[in-house]
Amino acid sequence: MYTKKITEDLDCGIILTMKILGGKWKCCILDAVNKGVTRPSEIARYIPEASQRVIEMQLAELLFLGAIEKCVEDEHAYPKRTEYRLSALGESLLPILAQIDEWGLKHGDAIKERISELEEQL
């Protein structure tokens, strides 16, 4: 985890929420955990575009911020089994997540079009 050099206005609700949802993969990780993909290695396979390291780091951040909880099922099991599950705070984010996903699926084509326009100019 790191600390920002530049201070931000923490009285704005949007900025605060973005502390939790802002990371590149945090939304996806929360989504995965919600869908039952709860173990770090599973999440990494579920989101292959993200490096394993960033998943570890963002899990740590989500844990630190209280959005997820860590539950080591069997301390002495075969491959060490760590599971993360949503905390109450994390669950309260689900409606936002659902809305974000829904919006993206509904309006994504327009966005994709614009992005591909950009890439043509290379």
Added chain:
Amino acid sequence: MYTKKITEDLDCGIILTMKILGGKWKCCILDAVNKGVTRPSEIARYIPEASQRVIEMQLAELLFLGAIEKCVEDEHAYPKRTEYRLSALGESLLPILAQIDEWGLKHGDAIKERISELEEQL
């Protein structure tokens, strides 16, 4: 505007939505425009923590992605008057924005607490 070197999965709704909402100040800018703070210089004063340059750049991105529209009221007015307003696409983001803001205001204290814990360790 820039182009990512690394390709991303554009079939995930969350990632697509984050293309629009992901920037550090994009949510705040959309919020400002929605609240009637429509001119670049006004927005810059409204969000003094952000540099003027990044506001210009993110306005350009929001414009490019179709979330806002540019309307130069008087081409030959005293200080050049440019106004941005939400497009239909931008307006469709408002419920998400409202929810994000609401969540932050409601649960922000817990987050702020954690963040200040971090800062104490300096």
Added chain:
DNA sequence: GCAATAACCGAAAAAAGATTCGGTATGCAG
């Protein structure tokens, strides 16, 4: 013992994103 899997972590490097600074151009008020 040795390979495999899982969970992590540290640190360097790369990439992305934001800031600073200086510049252009316009129009007006004095």
Added chain:
DNA sequence: CTGCATACCGAATCTTTTTTCGGTTATTGC
């Protein structure tokens, strides 16, 4: 003409975030 306000833009710089890589520890199956 000068000073000021607006809207922009380019480029260097700096910060933040992500990736890459190489570790550690622990347990199981062979």
